[in-house]
Amino acid sequence: MIGALYANLKRPPRTAAEWTADAVRAAAILLVLVSLFVLPATDTAVLSMALPAVMLSRMLGLRAGLDLLTCVTVIVAAGSNVLDLYRSWTGWDLVVHAACTGVLAAVALVVLDDSGVVPRTGRRRTPIVVATTAGLALSAVWEMVEWFGYRFITDSIFVTYDDTIGDMVAGGLGALVVGILASRVRLTRGDRAAL
Incomplete structure (x- = not known):
């Protein structure tokens, strides 16, 4: 690998x-x-x-x-x-959470597929489920990092219940979109070294 x-x-x-x-x-x-x-x-x-x-x-x-x-x-x-765009541009936080979680879910999907964690079933649903699950997990971890930063490093980090849930929903939706795309399109180059 x-x-x-x-x-x-x-x-x-x-x-x-x-x-x-x-x-x-x-x-x-x-x-x-x-x-x-x-x-x-x-x-x-x-x-x-x-x-x-x-x-x-x-x-x-x-x-x-x-x-x-x-x-x-x-x-x-x-x-x-x-x-500080997350505070000054209304809705930017949700857009970035959807996009960033989506691309990171694509990365996770490739890692999980290449490492054999996800079985190669050939079913088109597999990338949808795995990418969405990975995206929700990444969103949860990110929100924990935000909470930790707010609690132990600086109170300038914006953390509220609604913000946390909204960020996770946006991230999950971004990952779902990537999963749908990954079920139809290859995410890696054809000439890459396989892991």
């Missing part, structure tokens, strides 16, 4: 979308490095949380468009927190 992840990571980009995804990935790394010197530590920590997703999408060999979408979405999600 590690060898396949490394093979996908070192594969040179071939299409414009792959080059663009790699450029966005490099910008994300640079952004985190710069933030170390110009932003508070909490903002740097938030931005750095995007890095595993932008790297994993490349290492898994996601299709170029999905790879790019994943990179942009997680960077926008982290940046929206740093720029």
